[in-house]
Amino acid sequence: MIGWITDPFGEPIVLRGAVELVLLGVLSGGLGCWIVLSGVSSTAESLSHGMLPGLVGAALLGIPLLLGGAVGLVVAAVAIALVQRSPLTPDVATSVVITGLLGAGVLLGLSPSAPAGLGSLLFGDLLGVSDLDLALAAALGVVVTLLLFLLHPTLLLTGFDRLNATALGRSPARLDLVLAVLLALATLVAVQALGTLLVVAMLVGPAATARLVSRRVAPMMLLAVAIAVVASVAGLAASYHANLAAGACVVLALAAAFCMTLAGRGIAHVVLARSAA
Amino acid sequence: MTGARLLVVDDVAAAYPGAAVPAIASLTFEVRAGERIAVLGPNGGGKSTLFRLITGELALGGGRLDLTAVRCAFVPQTERSRLDFPVTALDVALMGAVSRMPWWRRPGRADRELAREALRRVGLAAVEDAVFGSLSGGQRQRVLVARALVQDAPLLLLDEPFSALDVTGAERLELLLRELAAEGRGILMATHDLDQARAADRVLCLNRVQIAFGEPAAALTREVIERTYGGAIVDLAAGAAALLPTHHHGERR
Numbered sequence: 436m437i438g439w440i441t442d443p444f445g446e447p448i449v450l451r452g453a454v455e456l457v458l459l460g461v462l463s464g465g466l467g468c469w470i471v472l473s474g475v476s477s478t479a480e481s482l483s484h485g486m487l488p489g490l491v492g493a494a495l496l497g498i499p500l501l502l503g504g505a506v507g508l509v510v511a512a513v514a515i516a517l518v519q520r521s522p523l524t525p526d527v528a529t530s531v532v533i534t535g536l537l538g539a540g541v542l543l544g545l546s547p548s549a550p551a552g553l554g555s556l557l558f559g560d561l562l563g564v565s566d567l568d569l570a571l572a573a574a575l576g577v578v579v580t581l582l583l584f585l586l587h588p589t590l591l592l593t594g595f596d597r598l599n600a601t602a603l604g605r606s607p608a609r610l611d612l613v614l615a616v617l618l619a620l621a622t623l624v625a626v627q628a629l630g631t632l633l634v635v636a637m638l639v640g641p642a643a644t645a646r647l648v649s650r651r652v653a654p655m656m657l658l659a660v661a662i663a664v665v666a667s668v669a670g671l672a673a674s675y676h677a678n679l680a681a682g683a684c685v686v687l688a689l690a691a692a693f694c695m696t697l698a699g700r701g702i703a704h705v706v707l708a709r710s711a712a
Numbered sequence: 713m714t715g716a717r718l719l720v721v722d723d724v725a726a727a728y729p730g731a732a733v734p735a736i737a738s739l740t741f742e743v744r745a746g747e748r749i750a751v752l753g754p755n756g757g758g759k760s761t762l763f764r765l766i767t768g769e770l771a772l773g774g775g776r777l778d779l780t781a782v783r784c785a786f787v788p789q790t791e792r793s794r795l796d797f798p799v800t801a802l803d804v805a806l807m808g809a810v811s812r813m814p815w816w817r818r819p820g821r822a823d824r825e826l827a828r829e830a831l832r833r834v835g836l837a838a839v840e841d842a843v844f845g846s847l848s849g850g851q852r853q854r855v856l857v858a859r860a861l862v863q864d865a866p867l868l869l870l871d872e873p874f875s876a877l878d879v880t881g882a883e884r885l886e887l888l889l890r891e892l893a894a895e896g897r898g899i900l901m902a903t904h905d906l907d908q909a910r911a912a913d914r915v916l917c918l919n920r921v922q923i924a925f926g927e928p929a930a931a932l933t934r935e936v937i938e939r940t941y942g943g944a945i946v947d948l949a950a951g952a953a954a955l956l957p958t959h960h961h962g963e964r965r
């Protein structure tokens with residue numbers, strides 16, 4: 436059993452992948468809690484999907500993916516913002532834009548001149564992370580953790596009582612901006628490893644799982660980080676043994692953690708209700 | 713009233729963005745240290761709007777609003793708060809301390825002690841670790857009062873603080889407000905309950921425009937009450953009177 440878990444990490448590239456997952460777990464677990472609590476998980480998903488044309492464009496032009504991803508994110512954000520003025524409801528309008536961008540990205544990626552496989556942009560390349568990816572994930576992890584620590588009381592106050600936050604000396608709009616920038620940076624850094632389709636799982640999955648069993652935000656954040664790290668590394672180990680795609684296994688492991696927690700919570704409720712009766 | 717002026721309102725009006733007519737207009741009153749002022753008005757009369765104006769959430773549409781006290785604590789109507797957020801009663805009370813701090817500071821042990829003391833004062837010491845959303849409506853309202861106590865401001869604004877309270881809770885809050893006024897704080901409290909308005913030091917009658925301002929005994933004449941509620945009073949038995957509201961068609965929220 437121990438060997439099953441440790442063996443894969445004897446391989447340097449798997450170990451690098453695991454280090455990346457730990458860094459992304461720390462980065463995404465805590466930030467993801469605020470994404471989930473402020474009800475913007477679907478916006479996070481839209482942004483990460485909508486950035487695909489930027490990534491494919493960068494691959495075609497031979498410029499750094501990071502730069503292409505950044506442009507892609509800005510384009511997606513502007514497109515989502517613009518389309519909110521249409522007579523459609525916001526979620527319909529956003530879906531139209533995002534599927535459009537995704538389609539454009541796929542079309543570009545399937546063109547004969549496209550060098551990198553479209554797959555690694557959609558699903559990431561966890562076993563191919565570069566030193567730069569690791570360094571960026573570590574640096575952003577430090578910045579995000581520090582900011583979330585300092586801003587914690589403000590985030591709590593504003594999240595709990597947004598309508599009256601101004602009366603309590605806090606500006607919800609300014610805080611939204613900080614969270615949006617952090618979300619964009621986290622997406623940008625994690626997309627290399629997890630791809631535009633899977634990256635949001637790391638941001639939202641562990642936080643949603645932790646939300647199921649948490650009564651307060653700080654423990655929820657710690658739990659989300661723990662879940663993100665443990666489940667994703669376990670998913671990587673499983674992918675090694677089963678010889679399956681690493682990113683997909685990681686996301687499946689995150690989803691499994693959510694389902695198991697949900698089921699466990701349901702069983703606990705039934706047991707508690709029985710023993711109380 | 714001899715206390716220092718905390719809030720001076722002079723011919724104030726305010727409209728919501730996009731609205732053709734002002735939500736409130738012609739308001740002229742003051743709040744002094746040590747007095748409890750009731751803002752009496754029907755639903756939609758503009759009580760919450762007045763508070764939004766004082767807290768700066770809504771821009772002044774005309775007139776002069778002088779907030780000498782600078783800081784004011786605010787107890788919002790409970791139906792505006794989120795029930796699905798993972799915070800305890802103590803966390804919420806502590807937000808009162810956060811509101812006095814710059815963004816990078818974190819509340820410390822002394823602040824936590826203040827928050828506990830405030831929960832004790834509103835009779836909620838036993839549930840400080842309970843999740844806010846799991847509390848009863850009355851308890852939630854008292855938690856928000858505790859948060860305002862921790863804000864420790866010279867001027868306290870309360871928007872219909874009695875609406876969800878049971879009899880004991882209401883008596884306790886009534887007593888607490890008297891204590892706070894005796895400490896020299898000014899209290900401005902919205903209510904649609906005539907008896908509560910009668911128990912205040914001064915009353916501001918508001919139905920989109922100011923109907924009256926003064927001590928309840930003098931201000932709350934039959935005519936003023938009728939105009940405040942837009943209804944007619946029917947005399948019942950000896951001295952008792954009932955208010956027949958005019959039917960509100962198309963009341964908006």
Ligand SMILES: Nc1ncnc2c1ncn2[C@@H]1O[C@H](COP(=O)(O)OP(=O)(O)O)[C@@H](O)[C@H]1O
Binds near residue numbers: 759964965
């Ligand atoms: N956010 C808003 N936007 C536009 N109009 C509003 C808003 N809130 C309240 N109003 C209008 O302002 C008037 C006063 O409302 P309000 O201050 O909430 O009354 P009260 O608190 O006395 O019940 C009402 O006619 C209401 O329709």
Ligand SMILES: [Mg+2]
Binds near residue numbers: 759760761789871
């Ligand atoms: Mg109101």
